[in-house]
Amino acid sequence: MPRPDFSQQDPPDWPMHFRNRQPPRWWPENEPWPPSRHHWRRKGRPFPFFRRLGCLFAGFSFLGLTVFVSIFIAVINGLGIIHIPIGMFRGVLPFAGIFLGLMIAMVVLAGSNLRRMSVPLDDLLAASNRVAEGDYSTRVEEKGPPEVRSLTEAFNSMASRLEASDQQRRALLADISHELRTPLTIIQGNLEGVLDGLYPADPTRLRSILEETQLLSRLIDDLRTLAQAESGALRLIREPTDLAVLIRGITKDYESQADAAGVRVELSLTERELLVDVDPERIRQVISNLLNNALRYSTRNGLVSISLSEAMDASGKHALVSVTDNGPGIAGEDLPHIFDRFYKSNDSHGMGLGLSIAKYIVEAHGGEIKASSKAGQGTTISFSLAY
Numbered sequence: 001m002p003r004p005d006f007s008q009q010d011p012p013d014w015p016m017h018f019r020n021r022q023p024p025r026w027w028p029e030n031e032p033w034p035p036s037r038h039h040w041r042r043k044g045r046p047f048p049f050f051r052r053l054g055c056l057f058a059g060f061s062f063l064g065l066t067v068f069v070s071i072f073i074a075v076i077n078g079l080g081i082i083h084i085p086i087g088m089f090r091g092v093l094p095f096a097g098i099f100l101g102l103m104i105a106m107v108v109l110a111g112s113n114l115r116r117m118s119v120p121l122d123d124l125l126a127a128s129n130r131v132a133e134g135d136y137s138t139r140v141e142e143k144g145p146p147e148v149r150s151l152t153e154a155f156n157s158m159a160s161r162l163e164a165s166d167q168q169r170r171a172l173l174a175d176i177s178h179e180l181r182t183p184l185t186i187i188q189g190n191l192e193g194v195l196d197g198l199y200p201a202d203p204t205r206l207r208s209i210l211e212e213t214q215l216l217s218r219l220i221d222d223l224r225t226l227a228q229a230e231s232g233a234l235r236l237i238r239e240p241t242d243l244a245v246l247i248r249g250i251t252k253d254y255e256s257q258a259d260a261a262g263v264r265v266e267l268s269l270t271e272r273e274l275l276v277d278v279d280p281e282r283i284r285q286v287i288s289n290l291l292n293n294a295l296r297y298s299t300r301n302g303l304v305s306i307s308l309s310e311a312m313d314a315s316g317k318h319a320l321v322s323v324t325d326n327g328p329g330i331a332g333e334d335l336p337h338i339f340d341r342f343y344k345s346n347d348s349h350g351m352g353l354g355l356s357i358a359k360y361i362v363e364a365h366g367g368e369i370k371a372s373s374k375a376g377q378g379t380t381i382s383f384s385l386a387y
Contacts, residue, residue, distance in 0.1 A: 059106060113145070120144040124152055127159075136163035175342035175352075179219055183212040222353040225285075226341060229360030236279040236364060243276055243283075243308055243319055243385075244269040250287050251306065254295065262300040265291075268307040276319050276387040282361045283385075286369075289354040290323040290381050297327035297379070311384065318367075322382035330373040338371055358383075 123140050130138040136159055140152045190209050193199040228234040251265055258265050287306075294304045305324040310317060330338060337343045341356040362369040362383045369383035 116144050117148055120148050131159055136166050183216040186212045225357050234364050238277050238279055240275045241278050241280045243274050254291055258295055261295050263295055263298045263302050263304055266305045270308055274319055276385050278365055286358040286361050289358050294323050294325035298325045302326045316386055318384040318386050320384045322380055324380040326378040329375045329377055330379055
């Protein structure tokens, strides 16, 4: 992980040998390293919880010591070990009354503050036990001192993320089982029919079984790629790649499919060489997926356009690849979800993994992918890569 830039912030007050150390793997990428010694100080709250607690403890210690000394003097005076005339204390009696009142007020205030802290902390402990048992819908009411409210807010946020992750896991298992069941059922039915003599073992029947096994193999490969991408284990073998040459090669591979669909593929590429440091096989997978979708949804005698251009923004230069078809387009309610895994509209014929994988691959390269569409006017999916 590269060391963060400290040019825009106060220099950290750590020793030089500590500043030269690399941050640990668990350290958040968007947090400066090393942290400032006063990173816990929040604006408008210069005295955090533990400092106030320490001051309260010091005050109680002082009060306890004063009470102990007073009782000790009264005992030894009563035993006659020393003799202190009562008249000497008459001048300090008003101050003693004030002191006693302050002590009682502090005890009441401390008890109230401790109760304000203990009640939400008890709720938090009970909620954490329910979360540990698998009840991720548990939430804690945010109340008490600011520090305790911050703690409960963080707990609720954690529980929300755990609940969302659990729901995604359940949905993923259900979707995978559904997608695997279809080709396996077809393969099983055909093989049983051949063995029972219902179907002849001719090339047509065997080719049908082979197509389903190929579909099953692609599904497993896509699931493996998706799992690697979601876990951050997707390996990229980067090398300088001319995107124009890559796009021409992919288009040539799809010529037969385009001719069979009666669709014309048109290229609009930059004239000069455009080298981008990417994994060519992964980017080939992205472009192939977008082109395959465009050919599938284009009308007969339609047109699919692939463009490659350069763009400039505040973050630098980008290579912009766009694939446009003249198909029926995507409904407005479906458009925000087309990159979600296993998401399919009513007229979708795929498995709902291709665009999700494309999104993960592009983002793993530090790029961005987006889609625009209008009903009846086709769809454009584009992605950008920095260079």
